[in-house]
Amino acid sequence: MDRRGGTIGAAVSLGTAALLLIGGLSPALAAADSGDAPFGRATTGASTDGTQFVGKYSALRIDFGQRWRAAGGVESADGTPVSGGTVLLGAKAWHGSWKQIRTDRTPASFDFVVTPKKRTAYQLCYVAPGAGTSTAASTDTAQCTTVMTVMVRRVLTLPVVHSAKRTLTGRVAPSYRHRRVVIQRSRCRGCEWHRARTTVTTKDSRWQVRIPVRKMRYRAVVRASRGYLRGVSPVQIVVVRRG
Numbered sequence: 439m440d441r442r443g444g445t446i447g448a449a450v451s452l453g454t455a456a457l458l459l460i461g462g463l464s465p466a467l468a469a470a471d472s473g474d475a476p477f478g479r480a481t482t483g484a485s486t487d488g489t490q491f492v493g494k495y496s497a498l499r500i501d502f503g504q505r506w507r508a509a510g511g512v513e514s515a516d517g518t519p520v521s522g523g524t525v526l527l528g529a530k531a532w533h534g535s536w537k538q539i540r541t542d543r544t545p546a547s548f549d550f551v552v553t554p555k556k557r558t559a560y561q562l563c564y565v566a567p568g569a570g571t572s573t574a575a576s577t578d579t580a581q582c583t584t585v586m587t588v589m590v591r592r593v594l595t596l597p598v599v600h601s602a603k604r605t606l607t608g609r610v611a612p613s614y615r616h617r618r619v620v621i622q623r624s625r626c627r628g629c630e631w632h633r634a635r636t637t638v639t640t641k642d643s644r645w646q647v648r649i650p651v652r653k654m655r656y657r658a659v660v661r662a663s664r665g666y667l668r669g670v671s672p673v674q675i676v677v678v679r680r681g
Contacts, residue, residue, distance in 0.1 A: 488515025512545040519546035522567040532557040532665030556665035592669030614643040624655040
């Protein structure tokens with residue numbers, strides 16, 4: 439504590455709330471968070487008639503609570519939209535099994551929007567009229583896209599400054615009860631981050647730490663685990679006002 443006295447002043451966020459990502463991303467560029475990715479010409483399956491998926495899918499790295507989208511159509515080898523059959527969307531959650539979660543009977547123009555709760559793999563399959571039934575990840579009677587794995591980040595709220603108690607508080611989503619959160623500090627924009635405090639969340643996934651009275655940047659971090667990417671909160675600046 440500064441012996442001359444002081445209070446923890448206004449807190450300023452350097453981050454912004456996560457926005458809905460309806461872009462696309464190629465599996466080869468999965469380290470990025472946005473962009474557009476076509477399904478591409480390659481499909482798998484027993485059929486070799488040239489039927490193919492065209493269209494785009496959204497980012498493969500998203501925050502918890504965000505939506506993921508795959509939209510487009512199915513075309514024949516000459517580029518003509520197909521007029522019959524069914525498009526299936528299959529999903530395989532982290533440590534789960536493949537399940538058919540959506541069906542669209544207008545393959546010339548499909549649009550699927552889902553909200554993954556954790557790391558989830560998706561695959562689109564086209565079943566031609568009279569081809570029987572099929573599920574995603576099954577190639578006996580269908581043509582399917584390659585598997586698109588969506589990685590989900592835990593969301594950490596902007597740390598809140600409580601001047602009277604000289605504390606920072608925050609919350610982690612989804613549920614993160616009784617687990618470790620690392621509070622990092624940095625003296626300036628572009629400076630290295632260092633561990634300031636380590637704490638454990640409460641039963642409702644909240645955390646709290648005491649901080650010294652000095653100007654500093656803080657953020658909260660949780661490691662990747664259990665089907666989620668590493669999560670980092672927006673940055674909070676603590677400003678000391680001399681009275």
